[in-house]
Amino acid sequence: MIRSEVLREIVPLISDHLVVCNIGLPSQELHHIDDQPSNFYMLGTMGLASSIGLGLALAQKEKVIAIDGDGSVLTNLGTLPTVANNVADNFILLIIDNGSYGSTGDQPTYAGKKTSLAAVARACGCETVVEVAAKDTAQALKTALEGDKMTVIVSKCISGNIKLPVIAMDPVVIRDRFMREVQRRNS
Amino acid sequence: MSIDEKIVADFVANRIEFVTTVPCKQLGGVIDQVERSPQIHHVPSNKEDEGMGLCAGAFMGGKRAAIIMQNTALGVTGNTLATLIQFYRIPLPMLISYRGELGEPIACQVEMAVHTKALLAQLHIPTYHFHRQEDVGEFDKILKYTYMCNKPVAILTDASFWGGY
Numbered sequence: 001m002i003r004s005e006v007l008r009e010i011v012p013l014i015s016d017h018l019v020v021c022n023i024g025l026p027s028q029e030l031h032h033i034d035d036q037p038s039n040f041y042m043l044g045t046m047g048l049a050s051s052i053g054l055g056l057a058l059a060q061k062e063k064v065i066a067i068d069g070d071g072s073v074l075t076n077l078g079t080l081p082t083v084a085n086n087v088a089d090n091f092i093l094l095i096i097d098n099g100s101y102g103s104t105g106d107q108p109t110y111a112g113k114k115t116s117l118a119a120v121a122r123a124c125g126c127e128t129v130v131e132v133a134a135k136d137t138a139q140a141l142k143t144a145l146e147g148d149k150m151t152v153i154v155s156k157c158i159s160g161n162i163k164l165p166v167i168a169m170d171p172v173v174i175r176d177r178f179m180r181e182v183q184r185r186n187s
Numbered sequence: 188m189s190i191d192e193k194i195v196a197d198f199v200a201n202r203i204e205f206v207t208t209v210p211c212k213q214l215g216g217v218i219d220q221v222e223r224s225p226q227i228h229h230v231p232s233n234k235e236d237e238g239m240g241l242c243a244g245a246f247m248g249g250k251r252a253a254i255i256m257q258n259t260a261l262g263v264t265g266n267t268l269a270t271l272i273q274f275y276r277i278p279l280p281m282l283i284s285y286r287g288e289l290g291e292p293i294a295c296q297v298e299m300a301v302h303t304k305a306l307l308a309q310l311h312i313p314t315y316h317f318h319r320q321e322d323v324g325e326f327d328k329i330l331k332y333t334y335m336c337n338k339p340v341a342i343l344t345d346a347s348f349w350g351g352y
């Protein structure tokens with residue numbers, strides 16, 4: 001399975017939750033499959049999906065799923081100790097690990113070589129970390145959503161992309177629409 | 188009231204409930220006050236761009252957020268300021284220790300000090316420089332200004348302001 005196929009499988013589960021989605025193709029794919037106000041699309045700033053997601057989870061009560069990538073987590077590896085040490089049980093970090101920098105042309109990442117992001121997350125102190133094959137991602141996510149425990153899921157899939165247009169929405173519109181949705185769900 | 192207490196009291200009076208910090212010797216006292224404040228959720232971050240991501244998330248979650256950092260970090264946060272904080276119009280007070288100014292014992296700090304105001308000007312970030320202790324009197328107004336205009340706003344605080352080391 002490639003990332004867009006994993007996203008298609010998990011959309012029924014994440015559709016009803018706040019989602020912070022990684023820069024580039026992941027956001028374009030989620031926007032294409034299931035655009036809605038509860039999605040926050042990153043248009044830039046590679047690496048910060050987990051940080052934005054954690055800040056959001058710590059600031060309000062609703063569940064937050066940050067959809068991140070292996071390349072993006074590697075570029076902000078300092079995020080994992082911060083996640084581990086600031087536990088938010090309404091936070092799920094889903095790392096879709098295709099072992100490559102998908103949005104830039106599938107150059108290999110170290111996560112596809114010797115580096116295990118699940119092992120890194122555990123070593124950083126994250127208490128609930130699961131690594132699954134792509135086909136088991138939906139089940140792992142379902143378990144995490146029911147568990148009310150901060151969870152890091154590493155979903156191992158293969159690299160590959162579908163052709164999609166860039167997101168043309170204005171960033172302020174994305175942010176404003178998302179914030180209204182966050183507020184509505186918390187009131 | 189000490190300068191540290193005054194800064195944190197102004198944060199609280201302006202409903203800033205989430206503060207992330209990367210330490211600097213000059214900022215030790217104010218970081219302690221942030222940690223002690225029952226009204227502020229303090230999340231230390233490992234790097235300032237990560238901290239700005241946390242602040243963006245907290246802000247979207249309904250909590251006003253601020254970052255406390257050193258001026259050297261302007262070298263690593265340019266992209267985050269431009270493509271996250273400014274692009275999405277997220278207000279962000281940045282309380283910055285202005286290392287490399289008068290009284291600085293470490294030569295290397297001067298190397299970023301000479302770029303600090305130029306970088307902030309290039310990024311079109313409103314910038315205030317606290318040099319004398321009484322300058323802290325403007326802090327409350329600067330916070331209100333930040334939430335009026337929805338921009339990142341820099342408050343540079345030098346060694347003279349903090350009363351030396």
Ligand SMILES: [Mg+2]
Nearest residue numbers: 069070071100
């Ligand atoms: Mg990847």
